[in-house]
Amino acid sequence: MKIRLLTLLFTVLMLVAQSAAAQQGNSSMRSYQLGVGDKIYINVFGEDDLSLETRLPDIGIINYPFLGEIKLVGMTLSEVEKLIYEGLKGDYLINPSVAVTVVEYRPFFIDGEVKQPGGYPYQPGLSVNKAVALAGGYTERASRSDIQVVREQNGKPVSMEVEVGALIQPGDVITIPQRFF
Known part of the structure; x- marks a missing residue:
């Protein structure tokens, strides 16, 4: 009985430690700045023509529908989401839902x-x-x-x-x- 209790306690402690490590890693990636070679996916919910998967080129600028050329190198994912949201809001969409994710990090x-x-x-x-x-x-x-x-x-x-x-x-x-x- 004691062995089972110790095993259960050990398992719970390991899960808590893994969860804390994952959260620490995720928080450092929230402030991650995009760089040349990163492959990102921009998704505008319900607007397939505005969704795009692209690798950031050497100049760090992509050509995005309706907004033209935008420089993404050095920006965080939330900054890119806000930039695209603000650019599409009003003239093109009432309240666009924009999500940006990294598909593949640069090496x-x-x-x-x-x-x-x-x-x-x-x-x-x-x-x-x-x-x-x-x-x-x-x-x-x-x-x-x-x-x-x-x-x-x-x-x-x-x-x-x-x-x-x-x-x-x-x-x-x-x-x-x-x-x-």
Whole structure:
């Protein structure tokens, strides 16, 4: 009886921990800024002609029906929804229902002391350690400290030192340094 109770308690604690981790990951993605290479889906409920799936090109500008060219790079999903809502409201639709989702994130890149450096598809919740695993693992000379991540913030690259458990974002460039004996 005690074993069943402990098992049940353990299961509940694990579910609570997983839920908290998922919420933390989701909240960081709410402020996610779109970048070149992201594939998004814009859905205007009941208006198939205004729904669109597109990959953001190098210039970060898409041509949207009725609104023309709009620059989306650097905007959050809610900002894009508001921009399209405001653009369509009144002249074209009375109260448009707009939803924007990321279909596919831009890749992240990893170089340095990993077995297969290069670009890989981003997945939400990806840590440095998981990114290294995707790149074939650490080389025998890899350091697991002094890891550098270059991330674009407000249009400028920012370099930061991170731990192996740090979460990465789409477009990040991870550098695994060589350790010295």
